[in-house]
Amino acid sequence: MIVGFIISGINIKGVSLFVSSVKIMLLPDIQMITMAFSIDQTTGYLKQYFASQLKIPPDVLQVMFQGIETLMSLGVRPHGTIQIEMFSLDLEKFPIKAIQLQPEYNMPDVITIRVQTDSDTFQEVAVEIERPTYRKPFLGGFRNRMTGVEFHNAGSQTVPKKRPDKGIEIFCRETQTVVERRKLQQTRNTTSTQMTKIGLYVSNLTDKLIQPEKYFTAAEYHQHRFNAVIVIQTYYRRWHAIKVVQKIREEKRLRLEWEAQEELRKKREKEERLRKEYERRLFPKTKEDFELLYHALELWRQEEIEHINNTLTGAERKAALCALLEKEAQLIASIGRHKLNADEENQQKAILYFLDKCAEPKRWKAFDGKITEMDTQFTLRARDLLEIYRSISMKDLPQEERLDVLLTLKHTVKEHECKLSQDIVELIDREADLMMRGVKEYNLEGLRKRICTLFLQYIKTPTFNPEVARLLKVPPDPLKLYKNINFCRGCKKYLPSIEFSMSANSRSVGRCRRCCKLDNEARRREAFLKYKLMLRNLRDAEVDYHDDAKTAFLIQQQDLQYMVESIWGCQSALSAWDDLYDLVMVRWNKYCEWSPWNTILLTKDEADAHLKLSSLEQAYEIVFIHKIKHKHILAKNYFSQIPEMASVLHKDDNQPRWDMRNDTCGPRLLGLYRSNPAP
Incomplete structure (x- = not known):
């Protein structure tokens, strides 16, 4: 066995990276194997390695060393060689056979080659294979169809030299613009036939006899293509019709699902509203809650009176009315007890809100919105x-x-x-x-x-808390009250003007808010919550227009109630829907500011569709437009007495109006609003 090592790198910490080529001669077959090992490996390691390769016990293998010496201790140096013979002690049971090379070849880092220096002289030279630091490009190749082996075109093993910088920018030809010129040219098509002649025999066994088919004229050919086009168009139109029907069917399905969801949403909203209204009646806390209670009491009283009048007469009727009166008094007393508890709780909340208002820091908005x-x-x-x-x-x-x-x-x-x-x-x-x-x-x-x-x-007391002076209803200086005090004819008290609720056409101050509330609880027992919600929705919608609208903020609750009840009849102008919780006031002409003479009462869905219209004359019939204009005239006559609204009214009068005589569109109505309008 001969061992040889060649340096493959530099290691300043030790010699573990220095490798040598080891030549092992296997006896008795005299097979020479060359492999790379580190020069600090022991011969025992070599023995273990070859025992695993030869598949025989390591005790049977025998080398000329004890198994503890390293290759370096034996005198092996980088680029040096050593020969070691290895044989088996039991040739009968564990003979050394030639090692079968693995099918996948792994190139070693160091190889030993024989170089012919003379005609009869050869020298062994250890060659180190330098691994490239970059990945070679794939330059194509081919695959053997029989064996499936792929062969790649070889690339250069050496890194190309970097071109010296000459200071001039140089481009290769592939980056230059190629000037092309198009020219038609008929290419050659060389054909030939072979026939029997003297000295040449051509077999006719594979020849075919071709008969000419029926001749097509140009008219027949074009007619055939025309018929084919008709067939193609027929099948295409059939396919297109199927697609259109499927699309319409899908749109219908989605529309029905949307309508079902909308109906379910409206039903849930109504149930939620009724539940909240029931809770407000059961646990009243605010003024609106007690208005609902008194309104429900009045509805119950009217139903009972109607039932008594329809079923009883004479003394029985009078006795039933007396019992009804006593029961009504008991219910009023119960409502009064609830009111006392709610007033006590609300008073404490009002005190804390008042004190929080005093303790708030000063706030203002800068030019950047902060x-x-x-x-x-x-x-x-x-x-x-x-x-x-x-x-x-x-x-x-x-x-x-x-x-x-x-x-x-x-x-x-x-x-x-x-x-x-x-x-x-x-x-x-x-x-x-x-x-x-x-x-x-x-x-x-x-x-x-x-x-x-x-x-x-x-x-x-402003002396002890100066910040409270700006929030007190009664200022410390009594002289400031003289111009802001009015006399209430109901409770006979002098109260500030904020305690009086005045409608748009009021000519006198009348009674204060407390007296009006007490009169409503004792006589009419009306609930104004739906009008408050309608007025709040109207003002929120006007704020979203961002056009500095102010008329909606001049209208009070009593004015809106008069418009809904006296002018619009408490129902939608399109569908005659009479649930005030579902009705809203919107602009008749969305491009002009809202006013009592530029409004229409609709449901929420109808209002959304109305505001999407671009032309009212093309969407509604002339008769319907005349009815809306008539209601606008009634509103003008009612609100023209207010100075603030009169200025807005004169401003609107100067704008051009729609004239029926100049309308050439004729009576038209949008399909969505085809319903019986309110009279």
Whole structure:
């Protein structure tokens, strides 16, 4: 066995990367195998390796070394060689056979070649194969169809030399623009025939006899193509018709699904609205909730009276009416008790909202749309007072925390010496003394309410809380009230103007809001929630136009109620739908500002479709347009007395109007709105 190593790289830490070619001579077949090993490998490692390759036990193999020497200790140097003979101790059971080469060849890093230096002299030279640092390009190739072996065209093994930079930009020919010239040319088509002649015999066994078919004239040929075109068009039109029908069928299916979903959505919305209305009647909290309660009570009373009048007469009728009156009184008393509880809860919420309003920082919008906030000494003072009020209003506080809150309140009110602060300090000392004596919580509720009431009065005093001056309904200076005070004919009180609700055509102040509310609860018992929602939706829609509309904000709830009930008949102008919760007021001409003489009452779906119209004259019939114009004239006559609306009315009068006599379109109606309009 001969071992040889050739350096394949540089290693400054050791010799583990130095390799040599090892020649192994297998006896008795005298087979020479050359392989690469590191020069620090032991002969024992070589023995184990060849034992696995020869598939015989390593104990049977025998070499001339003990198996612990390395190739370097034997004197092997890089590019050196050593020969080792290897044979088997038991040739009968474990003979050494020639190693079968693996079918897949792996090129070693080092090979040994014989170079002829003279005619009879040869020299073995170790050659190191340098691995390229780049991937060779694929230059094509071919595949043997019989064996399936692929052969690739060889690429250059050496890296091409980099061209020296001459300072001149050079392009190869492939990047240049090629000038082409098109020219038609008939190519050669060489044909030949072979026949029997002297010295040549051509067999006619494979010849075929061809007979000419029927001759087609040009007219027959074109007629045949025309018939074929008709057949193709027939089948294409059939295919196209099937596709169109499938598309229409799919659109119909989607439309029906959408309509079913819309019906389900409307049903859910109505159920949700009824559920919320039922909850509001069951647990009333706001003024609108009690309006719904009184309205439901009035509807129930009218139904009972109608039932009594239809079924009973004489003394029985009078007795039933008396029983109904007593039951109505009981229901009114029950509603009153609910109202007292709700007023107490709402009063506390109103106080906290008022104090939060005082403690808000100053806000303004910059030119870039960002909101800037700033706290002043007055807002900070109001915030401190708010926190103290919340602390003393809390219930179920431990005794230590309650004493800390009272001490903080005492130091706060003692900053100003007055009768009010002295009363608060006296009450604080009294509560602290009672708490130290172990008085129960429920016995201190009255005292604590007095402390909260006096401290709230302290907060509402502008001397102690300057920020509250801008939120008080009654300003500190009585002279400012003289120009803003009106007399209520119902309760006989002088109240500020904000306490009066005036309609658009009112000529006098009349009664205040509280008297109107009390009169409604006692007599008519109407619910105005649906009109409030309609007015809110109208104003939100006008804000979305961004055209500086202001007429919708001049209209009050009473004005909108008059328009819906007296002018539009509480029903849609197209479908006569009379559920006010589903009706909305929209612009008749969407390009002009909303006003009582530029509006139409429709359902929500009809309003969405109406606002998508580009021409009203082409969408509606002339009779329908005349009905809408007549309602607009009634609204003009009613609202023309208001100075603010009169200016808008004169502005609209100066704009060109639609004239029926100049209309050449004739009576037309959009298919979507083909229904009986309201009279």
